[in-house]
Amino acid sequence: MALIVQKYGGTSMGSVERIEHVASKVKSFHDQGHQVVVVVSAMSGETDRLLKLAKSINPRGSARELDQIISTGEQVTIGLLALALQKAGLKSRSYTGPQVAIRTDEAYGKARIQSIDGEKLLADCREGVVPVVAGFQGLSPDGSTATLGRGGSDTTGVAIAAAMKADECQIYTDVDGVYTTDPRVEPAARRLDKITFEEMLEMASLGSKVLQIRAVEFAGKYKVPLRVVSTFVDGPGTLITLEEDNVESPLVSGIAFNRDEAQLTVNGVPDKPGIAAAILGPIGDANVEVDMIVQNIGADGATDFTFTVHRNDFEKAHEISKKVAASLGAKGVLPASDIVKVSLVGVGMRSHAGIASKMFKVLADEGINIRMISTSEIKISVVVQDKYLELAVRSLHKAFGLENAPPKV
Amino acid sequence: MALIVQKYGGTSMGSVERIEHVASKVKSFHDQGHQVVVVVSAMSGETDRLLKLAKSINPRGSARELDQIISTGEQVTIGLLALALQKAGLKSRSYTGPQVAIRTDEAYGKARIQSIDGEKLLADCREGVVPVVAGFQGLSPDGSTATLGRGGSDTTGVAIAAAMKADECQIYTDVDGVYTTDPRVEPAARRLDKITFEEMLEMASLGSKVLQIRAVEFAGKYKVPLRVVSTFVDGPGTLITLEEDNVESPLVSGIAFNRDEAQLTVNGVPDKPGIAAAILGPIGDANVEVDMIVQNIGADGATDFTFTVHRNDFEKAHEISKKVAASLGAKGVLPASDIVKVSLVGVGMRSHAGIASKMFKVLADEGINIRMISTSEIKISVVVQDKYLELAVRSLHKAFGLENAPPKV
Numbered sequence: 001m002a003l004i005v006q007k008y009g010g011t012s013m014g015s016v017e018r019i020e021h022v023a024s025k026v027k028s029f030h031d032q033g034h035q036v037v038v039v040v041s042a043m044s045g046e047t048d049r050l051l052k053l054a055k056s057i058n059p060r061g062s063a064r065e066l067d068q069i070i071s072t073g074e075q076v077t078i079g080l081l082a083l084a085l086q087k088a089g090l091k092s093r094s095y096t097g098p099q100v101a102i103r104t105d106e107a108y109g110k111a112r113i114q115s116i117d118g119e120k121l122l123a124d125c126r127e128g129v130v131p132v133v134a135g136f137q138g139l140s141p142d143g144s145t146a147t148l149g150r151g152g153s154d155t156t157g158v159a160i161a162a163a164m165k166a167d168e169c170q171i172y173t174d175v176d177g178v179y180t181t182d183p184r185v186e187p188a189a190r191r192l193d194k195i196t197f198e199e200m201l202e203m204a205s206l207g208s209k210v211l212q213i214r215a216v217e218f219a220g221k222y223k224v225p226l227r228v229v230s231t232f233v234d235g236p237g238t239l240i241t242l243e244e245d246n247v248e249s250p251l252v253s254g255i256a257f258n259r260d261e262a263q264l265t266v267n268g269v270p271d272k273p274g275i276a277a278a279i280l281g282p283i284g285d286a287n288v289e290v291d292m293i294v295q296n297i298g299a300d301g302a303t304d305f306t307f308t309v310h311r312n313d314f315e316k317a318h319e320i321s322k323k324v325a326a327s328l329g330a331k332g333v334l335p336a337s338d339i340v341k342v343s344l345v346g347v348g349m350r351s352h353a354g355i356a357s358k359m360f361k362v363l364a365d366e367g368i369n370i371r372m373i374s375t376s377e378i379k380i381s382v383v384v385q386d387k388y389l390e391l392a393v394r395s396l397h398k399a400f401g402l403e404n405a406p407p408k409v
Numbered sequence: 410m411a412l413i414v415q416k417y418g419g420t421s422m423g424s425v426e427r428i429e430h431v432a433s434k435v436k437s438f439h440d441q442g443h444q445v446v447v448v449v450s451a452m453s454g455e456t457d458r459l460l461k462l463a464k465s466i467n468p469r470g471s472a473r474e475l476d477q478i479i480s481t482g483e484q485v486t487i488g489l490l491a492l493a494l495q496k497a498g499l500k501s502r503s504y505t506g507p508q509v510a511i512r513t514d515e516a517y518g519k520a521r522i523q524s525i526d527g528e529k530l531l532a533d534c535r536e537g538v539v540p541v542v543a544g545f546q547g548l549s550p551d552g553s554t555a556t557l558g559r560g561g562s563d564t565t566g567v568a569i570a571a572a573m574k575a576d577e578c579q580i581y582t583d584v585d586g587v588y589t590t591d592p593r594v595e596p597a598a599r600r601l602d603k604i605t606f607e608e609m610l611e612m613a614s615l616g617s618k619v620l621q622i623r624a625v626e627f628a629g630k631y632k633v634p635l636r637v638v639s640t641f642v643d644g645p646g647t648l649i650t651l652e653e654d655n656v657e658s659p660l661v662s663g664i665a666f667n668r669d670e671a672q673l674t675v676n677g678v679p680d681k682p683g684i685a686a687a688i689l690g691p692i693g694d695a696n697v698e699v700d701m702i703v704q705n706i707g708a709d710g711a712t713d714f715t716f717t718v719h720r721n722d723f724e725k726a727h728e729i730s731k732k733v734a735a736s737l738g739a740k741g742v743l744p745a746s747d748i749v750k751v752s753l754v755g756v757g758m759r760s761h762a763g764i765a766s767k768m769f770k771v772l773a774d775e776g777i778n779i780r781m782i783s784t785s786e787i788k789i790s791v792v793v794q795d796k797y798l799e800l801a802v803r804s805l806h807k808a809f810g811l812e813n814a815p816p817k818v
Binding site for chain 1: 467470478484487496501505552
């Protein structure tokens with residue numbers, strides 16, 4: 001018998017039929033003897049509908065009032081799911097975030113969870129009751145309702161699992177797990193049985209939008225085993241675990257990519273201390289987030305400084321860069337928005353040399369020019385021209401044998 | 410400067426435009442220097458929509474879960490009105506019933522208010538903030554949300570006014586006050602400037618559905634001056650006050666009527682102790698509510714026992730009555746569903762003889778046969794055939810001079 005926290009998203013709550021389907025899934029776990037706590041999102045579209053209604057009255061109203069309004073979306077679905085579970089013959093009670101004392105800070109609209117008292121939920125579980133908790137919301141210090149920001153329901157699930165010391169937190173979604181890469185780009189992409197928290201963070205932040213990053217961080221911090229599963233297709237999903245479980249993990253776990261970046265190179269900058277700050281300071285001041293940063297050792301007293309930003313910020317960052325380049329006495333700025341970032345991710349890289357050179361060779365053999373390289377302990381990212389995305393992902397997927405399941409340990 | 414609690418119903422909250430209209434009304438009171446606390450209902454139709462959604466999942470789910478779901482209706486409107494007030498330039502904060510600590514018992518779906526801590530709202534008022542409170546809901550003993558049952562928003566308004574010792578509780582609705590009778594039946598019906606709590610209770614329970622009965626009882630008990638006003642038409646409305654304010658009140662204040670009743674007479678019942686209980690016991694056991702009850706002193710050892718029930722319960726009550734009549738050795742049961750109850754209401758009746766006989770004479774002069782009579786301290790009710798409703802109401806309205814305003818005191 002295990003204690004399982006299950007989180008169902010807005011698509012899973014999208015209609016009466018789907019809510020009944022979720023109830024039958026919860027019941028099958030309960031009937032197997034597990035204790036189940038359920039966390040749910042609002043019906044898909046409901047949060048946007050409420051937000052639009054509120055904005056139509058006052059586009060600049062207080063965030064507290066917006067939270068008061070949009071938090072009703074989950075309050076409806078928890079009640080509906082509890083009713084569906086009761087109809088299925090289970091005992092069930094619903095709880096809003098405030099009711100179950102999910103305490104947050106007072107950053108309405110993007111609050112962070114401070115503490116959860118798991119005792120009330122554990123008491124329900126002991127009595128055979130299935131508690132259904134509203135995701136995405138909590139109780140602010142002054143007793144108001146605060147929302148966690150978009151996607152916060154994943155975080156609620158993980159935080160509850162941590163507070164209750166649950167055996168597993170299962171995130172139900174419309175995909176059946178984490179894949180070696182996007183199946184729309186490489187049809188041979190394979191569902192991973194396991195992935196480490198660190199790999200998942202790299203995969204998520206690089207564009208595989210399966211799980212909310214904060215939820216993964218939280219799960220890693222509190223060592224909550226996290227499983228991504230499909231609501232609609234039965235299967236084991238992908239388990240996100242601590243690295244130690246994975247000693248024999250393959251060198252490379254997956255390939256992530258990001259089409260939303262653009263590249264700027266300030267070239268011929270006089271090479272002296274402080275140029276990175278001189279360039280990135282004004283960029284940061286303009287609220288533009290920078291992703292990759294690369295600077296080479298300068299020859300002839302000059303260097304090239306390259307960084308990437310989100311494509312939406314490209315024009316703004318370009319204008320700023322030109323001014324900074326002029327003031328620094330640089331030769332100029334080379335802009336490029338037709339680029340894509342491709343990354344190999346895997347904890348196995350740490351202890352294995354040669355992954356990077358193999359990656360570069362594979363790309364060279366395909367005639368793909370690398371415009372930028374950046375590495376970390378468990379990932380290698382390259383920037384290439386965007387027309388090469390499919391070719392790069394497919395050739396790397398094949399070269400690193402990702403279509404084949406790793407040997408069983 | 411006064412402290413005013415204003416309650417706006419579902420029709421007043423029915424659209425973005427109407428919410429903005431309410432905000433402008435609140436602002437005009439605030440700008441006059443008054444402290445205003447607002448209580449609101451859900452948008453009209455929203456509670457029914459949520460109830461239907463819940464019932465479609467589980468027609469027999471727990472009342473607690475239904476309350477969890479339907480209480481979101483007011484949570485949305487309080488947020489929207491607070492946003493509209495902020496847009497109008499006021500400071501405003503919204504509160505659900507639980508947030509402002511409206512404590513109730515645990516009778517989900519028909520909970521009763523136990524206590525309210527007015528301090529939080531008073532603190533807001535002192536800081537120039539307009540609090541907007543959700544009607545119809547409160548905090549149950551175990552920390553859940555409980556609803557007060559239909560129409561409970563009026564009660565919330567009065568209870569808050571009592572807890573804050575407000576100068577007046579204004580109930581905004583789609584009628585501009587309490588009338589001497591229904592203007593659709595008697596076009597000469599006149600809006601009353603004042604009416605006593607007791608009269609209002611009789612008017613309300615007899616079918617003038619302007620205010621929720623419990624709200625009037627509450628207001629009377631805690632001596633909260635209550636005013637019925639129109640949201641859409643400016644005017645003084647009707648003030649519901651303590652009797653003492655009204656020494657010079659007219660003999661008759663208004664004429665109420667009720668078309669929803671049906672009459673059953675068990676005739677020729679052997680006249681002995683216990684027959685009332687023998688007849689009404691099985692009726693009550695079948696959850697049928699009885700309104701008027703009349704029994705005459707028997708002649709020849711037999712008596713007639715007459716009572717009225719809601720028309721929806723007529724068939725059921727008729728069947729039960731027939732069985733009871735047989736077991737009591739009565740002659741039979743006379744059913745009548747084509748009846749209407751017409752009542753004169755007025756505190757002045759207490760000290761004035763002759764009202765009843767004048768009423769009966771007026772009806773007799775019009776050729777209207779009276780089927781049943783029942784009296785209390787401040788009302789006289791008669792049951793007549795339903796086709797005489799208009800004639801009875803109009804002739805009584807004229808005979809007691811209700812179309813004329815009483816002389817100013």
